[in-house]
Amino acid sequence: MALQELSTNRKTLGIKAYQAIRDEIISLQIKPGEMIYENGISAQLGVSRTPVREAFNMLLKDELIEILPQKGAQVALISQQKVAEAQYVRECLEVSTFKIVASMWNSKEAKFRELEDEINNIINQQEQAVAEQNYVSFVALDGQFHEKILSVIENRTVLVVMNQMRAHLNRMRYLELLEARHEQIGIDQHKEIFAAIRANDPSKTEILLAWHLRILDDVRPDIIKKYSHFFKES
Amino acid sequence: MALQELSTNRKTLGIKAYQAIRDEIISLQIKPGEMIYENGISAQLGVSRTPVREAFNMLLKDELIEILPQKGAQVALISQQKVAEAQYVRECLEVSTFKIVASMWNSKEAKFRELEDEINNIINQQEQAVAEQNYVSFVALDGQFHEKILSVIENRTVLVVMNQMRAHLNRMRYLELLEARHEQIGIDQHKEIFAAIRANDPSKTEILLAWHLRILDDVRPDIIKKYSHFFKES
DNA sequence: ACATGTATACTTGTATACAAGTCAACTGAA
């Protein structure tokens, strides 16, 4: 994700390791609760323990792992509490921002016309991803849709925070996609939301978005039961 | 700050170094733009470079320093853009949350009565801090007021994010306190906001809070001119 | 059989050694 570390384009082995491990965690390639070890990862990546340790510290700050002293690092279990908290933060920021974008939108400006093309493009790609049943791609594109709209207000900090929140929401989302099929509903909602934005209708945008962000809530009990070993509180 | 690292109460030298340096940065004891070096800090703290490096990596994630490869680390200049961004995030989260708290408040419950005492206590201490012209204490208490109210919704993630934002807003606040004297206004606003919350009046809470969060905006041009060497964009 | 102590192979935490980039000051030739 191009968001992080745009300070000086410094790409140490530690940062690369961080990004690699983080991707594997939030895409469930490494399972919640799984133990990982500095030695193991460093052998796997062909570097020494030092960069891996740096990566672990960053993951710890993201709350994506827990470090058990002298025992190893455990990939964080999915916490319903944490998911709810991240969802709340996301909703606050995203609703406020989308409303602003809705009130700003002006198709006469080139900037917005470009954006419109890009967003329509994302939506099209999403439909294709659904057709191909490529859920990894689908989730990534879903993120891009939201990010594109957020980016209108030119607030990098919002994107960074949302990125942090998304890390925790993503794993839940993957599980839910494995179970229930509302990708098409999600895409339709994207279209409606984008229409409300283009129509300069902040209130409608707010209502649609709040609904959209909660679409997955009702599936959760099933998920939690089925994958209870991935969850902290179960 | 008890917020961080409640995972396992692990307190490595790296974490201690991080907290120590962070405090010095956000309280302007280390000046924006100042260079700091792993060797220097490690000698100062009496530890090796390793824990200091870990601290630097955490500070980098907070965007409180920039690491210039092979040259050293520079304490981040205060960025007006970053301050505005952090302010926006803060406002979104704090306004939404205070409104919820205002709608929840119920003086009949013991929980709220305890909180009321604690908050009144904070306000009293603030008045004392102003009387003693103890600005460091004043800023800390201001933070506590907001945090106490946020804590009602029991969302640790919100507190963590606010803490991140506060790090960037704090340095600005210190400069402003050196220049303009609206501490008393700030305290009065706290009282009004708290009254609106107790009166279960979310709308009034929102208006008062939004105003409160912007009280410092008009002083900024002076500050930026006077301390221009601390700022990124000037 | 069963508790108890111990060796051993793991882990993370910390210090240190070494590699390589950066910059400034100095040297020496034109």
Add this chain to the structure above:
DNA sequence: TTCAGTTGACTTGTATACAAGTATACATGT
């Protein structure tokens, strides 16, 4: 004087060595 080249003292980045905590298997004594 001026400018190119070089040395050397800094810096961070990475690897490695060592210290110390943890858990498990196993031997030993009862």
